[in-house]
Amino acid sequence: MISEQLREQVYSCIKCGLCMNTCPVYRQLYFEGASPRGKVQLIKKILEGELEISAYFSSLLHTCLLCETCTVNCPSGVDLNRLMKAARAEVVRKLGLPLEKRALYSLLSRNRLLPFFMFWGRTLETPLRSLILKEGRAGTIPATRLPRLNSRPLLDQYPQIVSPAGPRVGRVLYFVGCATNYLFENVGRAVITTLNSMGIEVIIPRAQVCCGFPAGQAGMRKIALRNIRQNLELFDPGDADAVVVDCATCGTALKKEYANILEEMGENAEAARRLGQKVQDISEYLSKLDPAKYLKPVRGRVTYHDPCHLLRSQGIKEPPRNLLKSIPDMEFVEMAGADVCCGGGGAFQFDHPDVAAGITKNKVQAIMETGAHFVATGCPGCRLQIHGSLGDESIKVVHPVELLALAIS
Amino acid sequence: MLEEKVFEELISIVGAERCKRSKEDLLTYCYDACIHEYLPDAVVFPKSAQEVAHIMKTASAHNIFVTPRGAGSGLGGEALAKYGGIVICFSMMNRILEINTANRYAVVEPGVVIADLQKAVERAGLFYPPDPGSSAVATMGGSVAMNAGGMRGVKYGVTKDYLLGLEIVLPSGEMMMTGTVTSKDVTGYDLTRLICGSEGTLALVTRINVRLLPKPKTKRTLLAIYNSIDAAGDTVSKIIEAGIVPATLELMDKRLIKALDDFTHLGFPLDAEAVLLMDVDGDPETVENQVALVADFCRRQGAREVRVSSSEKENEQLWFARRSAFGAVARMRPTCLIEDATVPVSFLTATIKKVIEICERNRVQVAVLAHAGDGNMHPLMLCDQRDEEEMARVNKSMDEIVDYALSVGGTLSGEHGIGVNKARYLPKQLSETSLKMMKAIKRTFDPQCILNPGGFLDYGAL
Ligand SMILES: Cc1cc2nc3c(=O)[nH]c(=O)nc-3n(C[C@H](O)[C@H](O)[C@H](O)COP(=O)(O)OP(=O)(O)OC[C@H]3O[C@@H](n4cnc5c(N)ncnc54)[C@H](O)[C@@H]3O)c2cc1C
Ligand code: SF4
Ligand code: SF4
Numbered sequence: 001m002i003s004e005q006l007r008e009q010v011y012s013c014i015k016c017g018l019c020m021n022t023c024p025v026y027r028q029l030y031f032e033g034a035s036p037r038g039k040v041q042l043i044k045k046i047l048e049g050e051l052e053i054s055a056y057f058s059s060l061l062h063t064c065l066l067c068e069t070c071t072v073n074c075p076s077g078v079d080l081n082r083l084m085k086a087a088r089a090e091v092v093r094k095l096g097l098p099l100e101k102r103a104l105y106s107l108l109s110r111n112r113l114l115p116f117f118m119f120w121g122r123t124l125e126t127p128l129r130s131l132i133l134k135e136g137r138a139g140t141i142p143a144t145r146l147p148r149l150n151s152r153p154l155l156d157q158y159p160q161i162v163s164p165a166g167p168r169v170g171r172v173l174y175f176v177g178c179a180t181n182y183l184f185e186n187v188g189r190a191v192i193t194t195l196n197s198m199g200i201e202v203i204i205p206r207a208q209v210c211c212g213f214p215a216g217q218a219g220m221r222k223i224a225l226r227n228i229r230q231n232l233e234l235f236d237p238g239d240a241d242a243v244v245v246d247c248a249t250c251g252t253a254l255k256k257e258y259a260n261i262l263e264e265m266g267e268n269a270e271a272a273r274r275l276g277q278k279v280q281d282i283s284e285y286l287s288k289l290d291p292a293k294y295l296k297p298v299r300g301r302v303t304y305h306d307p308c309h310l311l312r313s314q315g316i317k318e319p320p321r322n323l324l325k326s327i328p329d330m331e332f333v334e335m336a337g338a339d340v341c342c343g344g345g346g347a348f349q350f351d352h353p354d355v356a357a358g359i360t361k362n363k364v365q366a367i368m369e370t371g372a373h374f375v376a377t378g379c380p381g382c383r384l385q386i387h388g389s390l391g392d393e394s395i396k397v398v399h400p401v402e403l404l405a406l407a408i409s
Numbered sequence: 410m411l412e413e414k415v416f417e418e419l420i421s422i423v424g425a426e427r428c429k430r431s432k433e434d435l436l437t438y439c440y441d442a443c444i445h446e447y448l449p450d451a452v453v454f455p456k457s458a459q460e461v462a463h464i465m466k467t468a469s470a471h472n473i474f475v476t477p478r479g480a481g482s483g484l485g486g487e488a489l490a491k492y493g494g495i496v497i498c499f500s501m502m503n504r505i506l507e508i509n510t511a512n513r514y515a516v517v518e519p520g521v522v523i524a525d526l527q528k529a530v531e532r533a534g535l536f537y538p539p540d541p542g543s544s545a546v547a548t549m550g551g552s553v554a555m556n557a558g559g560m561r562g563v564k565y566g567v568t569k570d571y572l573l574g575l576e577i578v579l580p581s582g583e584m585m586m587t588g589t590v591t592s593k594d595v596t597g598y599d600l601t602r603l604i605c606g607s608e609g610t611l612a613l614v615t616r617i618n619v620r621l622l623p624k625p626k627t628k629r630t631l632l633a634i635y636n637s638i639d640a641a642g643d644t645v646s647k648i649i650e651a652g653i654v655p656a657t658l659e660l661m662d663k664r665l666i667k668a669l670d671d672f673t674h675l676g677f678p679l680d681a682e683a684v685l686l687m688d689v690d691g692d693p694e695t696v697e698n699q700v701a702l703v704a705d706f707c708r709r710q711g712a713r714e715v716r717v718s719s720s721e722k723e724n725e726q727l728w729f730a731r732r733s734a735f736g737a738v739a740r741m742r743p744t745c746l747i748e749d750a751t752v753p754v755s756f757l758t759a760t761i762k763k764v765i766e767i768c769e770r771n772r773v774q775v776a777v778l779a780h781a782g783d784g785n786m787h788p789l790m791l792c793d794q795r796d797e798e799e800m801a802r803v804n805k806s807m808d809e810i811v812d813y814a815l816s817v818g819g820t821l822s823g824e825h826g827i828g829v830n831k832a833r834y835l836p837k838q839l840s841e842t843s844l845k846m847m848k849a850i851k852r853t854f855d856p857q858c859i860l861n862p863g864g865f866l867d868y869g870a871l
Binding site for chain 2 (some may be wrong): 051
């Protein structure tokens with residue numbers, strides 16, 4: 001059930017409409033049901049018993065990127081983000097999820113299963129293919145522009161403790177997200193080498209599992225809960241300086257969502273809150289270490305895309321930009337609307353490819369206008385979406401830390 | 410309920426996607442930014458004037474009520490289907506058709522969001538001044554139908570001052586043009602300005618020609634901080650009296666300052682009793698002079714400090730905060746009602762005092778906001794609409810504020826319109842003859858009385 005405190009939120013919406021045109025989805029569809037204001041209204045009517053949870057309600061609720069743009073723009077302080085996620089959980093409780101989704105999310109959440117699929121997938125080119133391709137596309141992304149799998153999961157490529165060659169000046173725990181573990185090993189390597197070369201020891205708990213965010217936001221909180229518990233146990237920060245994360249979404253999960261979900265499910269959220277305080281996005285952590293003194297020049301032009309889960313969920317705007325600007329000879333150009341969602345939204349772009357494509361088109365155009373060689377972004381979801389939609393091979397989508405690693409090597 | 414064959418006709422005009430009738434959809438078209446809710450039977454989204462004309466032909470043939478809607482940001486239930494029927498929502502008919510720099514005008518469809526037009530013309534070095542607090546949500550069609558005012562009214566006037574011509578569809582489904590694209594036009598009655606402010610009761614606006622100005626070269630924002638709200642109010646009347654014309658002149662009291670700071674964290678002075686937020690714009694030299702003049706003026710009237718913005722970004726942040734006022738105060742209580750009575754600007758201070766006195770006496774929480782340069786009060790009354798007893802006190806306060814405003818030569822509504830909220834006051838301000846003429850005009854346009862029933866002329870019928 002939606003908690004009492006969240007219920008009261010629906011009455012804080014005064015229907016001023018100021019959230020509507022900030023919503024990328026409303027700007028594609030232009031009807032209230034797709035707007036944040038409309039969603040609050042429907043949730044209110046359901047809570048008041050005037051409306052039943054229906055398949056159409058569910059589809060409206062999921063016509064949403066969970067990009068939090070409405071939440072940060074609501075002057076009245078309605079926490080739409082939490083409200084809509086809690087409502088999604090209600091929908092799953094009432095209506096269940098289609099089998100294929102259920103399968104996908106439990107798969108994503110259970111790391112032990114994935115290696116099997118990876119093996120199977122390798123022989124079939126990529127596993128994502130066999131699972132989610134329709135007519136040669138995964139949502140908006142053509143199969144040819146999907147990433148290849150890592151040859152081995154990143155967690156299998158490193159020991160649990162990776163020490164710097166020189167004197168140790170700090171120690172962090174590293175939460176390796178699924179994307180880095182299975183798809184973007186380069187990001188993981190960049191994180192580890194960059195930290196090491198700055199004198200930081202990296203501890204990588206072996207038994208870590210998916211952060212649980214994808215399942216949680218689809219409303220499958222039971223699956224999420226299992227992962228939350230396991231990760232909480234493994235990531236007791238102790239005397240480490242920080243728990244670093246290279247993925248905006250995992251970061252948001254560890255910083256905020258764990259505590260929110262536990263609290264809303266009536267569980268003890270103390271440990272989650274303690275962990276939340278120690279978690280730092282890799283860009284946050286690195287920018288405090290004065291990276292400039294380790295960097296050699298790299299020529300090129302880079303622009304930066306703000307992931308929703310970094311900018312709005314965690315309020316991180318400058319650190320990744322500062323990192324990029326600190327690379328000698330690298331020209332930084334701001335794109336128009338860097339803070340606008342890329343249109344990916346996790347499962348959103350699979351379920352609503354047309355809407356997503358409309359949103360992504362604007363992003364791609366803004367990137368093209370900068371003439372950049374690199375688009376840096378700290379979120380694998382944005383990376384998939386942007387790379388998948390960029391027709392231009394000369395523009396590389398990277399994690400900021402990959403460019404840093406390039407400047408260090 | 411509409412008959413099935415009416416739905417079939419509507420669908421044959423706009424297609425099934427743009428004709429919505431599920432309970433979920435109807436529930437998201439039963440509100441605007443006021444507190445009333447009325448369920449329509451269907452919501453259709455035309456994309457052309459021809460579609461609108463077809464819909465109206467169907468509606469008049471079957472004698473079905475139709476209510477036009479822009480973004481639903483109205484504060485008085487104007488866009489709600491008070492008697493059910495069809496809502497025609499213009500949100501999908503939203504193209505900017507032309508920006509003519511040579512003759513400085515623009516042609517837009519009614520669903521264009523005001524702020525989108527402003528941005529587009531500013532890129533072309535031009536300027537569309539009407540700027541309601543809701544410009545980021547409200548549509549051009551809605552702002553024409555409401556004759557929206559806003560923050561720049563004190564220098565630049567209101568929506569009607571920028572209208573050159575309209576394309577409209579009558580309730581019968583006939584189409585016509587009013588006005589032209591020229592800046593002068595005295596051919597016949599001025600129907601453009603009759604439609605403007607008619608609250609969607611006479612015709613549906615399907616295309617709008619607006620006059621544009623050259624974009625002012627520069628702009629500075631000033632924040633004058635006061636330890637007394639009276640001194641702030643007096644400053645306003647004296648600025649106007651002295652013939653100084655800032656581009657905007659807004660007054661906010663301490664409650665509002667606190668709410669805005671809670672939302673924006675911009676460092677508003679939390680210990681002040683009131684602030685004036687002002688813009689001066691024009692050529693750089695004139696602006697520098699005016700900034701000094703206005704700042705000096707405010708200090709002499711008792712401002713304890715005058716802050717001057719140093720960048721475009723800072724200007725924007727301050728105005729973003731101001732635009733958020735309505736929502737931001739709603740952080741304190743669930744419901745917020747904006748009163749809109751307007752008085753001659755020399756009565757501003759007296760009116761502010763009176764409003765506070767009335768609200769205190771009725772135990773109603775109030776935050777004072779005003780488009781002060783226009784004498785346009787916007788006291789924000791904070792309450793909880795679920796509490797009937799409290800709402801009765803709020804309504805009583807509204808009655809008293811209206812009576813006071815009328816007693817000093819003011820008006821019921823400066824810009825938010827009458828809608829269902831203020832219809833009961835209409836006979837207080839308009840004579841019987843005046844009402845009779847208005848009703849005759851309504852019948853001429855809409856003999857079947859199918860367009861926006863329950864609008865301001867129908868009070869008592871609801
Ligand atoms: C936060 C906030 C601040 C505001 N600030 C101001 C302000 O400073 N100044 C001000 O004047 N108002 C203000 N308003 C009120 C409101 O935004 C304006 O009245 C606005 O013009 C309404 O536009 P809309 O598109 O939302 O119209 P709606 O609310 O949808 O409709 C308003 C009326 O217009 C009619 N209508 C809409 N489109 C058409 C059309 N194409 N043809 C015929 N009739 C049509 C509707 O039937 C209805 O009667 C504010 C509202 C909010 C929520
Ligand atoms: S901005 Fe906030 S208060 Fe206004 S309509 Fe959106 S959710 Fe409601
Ligand atoms: S989270 Fe993003 S997509 Fe969803 S309603 Fe809010 S602004 Fe729209």
